[in-house]
Amino acid sequence: MEHTFAMIKPDAFENADEICKIIEGADFKIAEKESLTLTPAKAKSFYGEHKDRAFFSGLIEFITSGTIVAMVLEKENAVVDWRSLLGPTNSKQAEEEAPDSIRARYGTDVQKNAAHGSDSPSAAEREIKFFFPEFDLTETHRTSQGEEAKEYLMMTVV
Ligand code: GTP
Numbered sequence: 508m509e510h511t512f513a514m515i516k517p518d519a520f521e522n523a524d525e526i527c528k529i530i531e532g533a534d535f536k537i538a539e540k541e542s543l544t545l546t547p548a549k550a551k552s553f554y555g556e557h558k559d560r561a562f563f564s565g566l567i568e569f570i571t572s573g574t575i576v577a578m579v580l581e582k583e584n585a586v587v588d589w590r591s592l593l594g595p596t597n598s599k600q601a602e603e604e605a606p607d608s609i610r611a612r613y614g615t616d617v618q619k620n621a622a623h624g625s626d627s628p629s630a631a632e633r634e635i636k637f638f639f640p641e642f643d644l645t646e647t648h649r650t651s652q653g654e655e656a657k658e659y660l661m662m663t664v665v
């Protein structure tokens with residue numbers, strides 16, 4: 508089973524529960540989920556590939572401006588399918604081309620675009636390790652947080 512790294516960005520944090528429902532409705536398991544605020548140093552390291560781009564300082568300021576939700580998603584073809592559910596990078600373009608996508612629904616423009624997804628399996632591995640160093644990428648059929656809660660409820664009822 509394939510894994511990818513997903514992040515709900517500060518501009519969409521208030522919609523995090525709704526976005527997680529969409530993710531689970533699209534057949535992904537949420538194997539890990541943690542809310543945190545990135546420090547500028549950690550954000551610069553995470554987005555290191557963009558360090559020479561004109562938008563880099565704006566991106567770091569934006570991504571450190573509030574709480575984010577870091578997640579590991581599990582599904583067949585998780586990397587490609589999550590990028591497809593996200594839609595194009597620019598939320599304005601997403602509104603035109605993929606109105607049902609997460610970036611169309613919850614983002615605003617090319618920077619405030621609601622969520623992130625790894626762009627390749629190797630990026631997924633690196634980004635998962637960056638946020639969840641203990642995560643075992645070889646394990647499959649992890650339980651979604653929602654299902655875990657359901658199972659817990661059933662156990663307490665019995
Ligand atoms: P991520 O999933 O967040 O990595 O987006 P992406 O892979 O679709 O785009 P990319 O990696 O090229 O850019 C990373 C992030 O930088 C984007 O998600 C935006 O938040 C921001 N960004 C990208 N291009 C621009 C731009 O032209 N201007 C501004 N202001 N921000 C940009």
Ligand code: MG
Pocket residue numbers: 624626
């Ligand atoms: Mg990217």
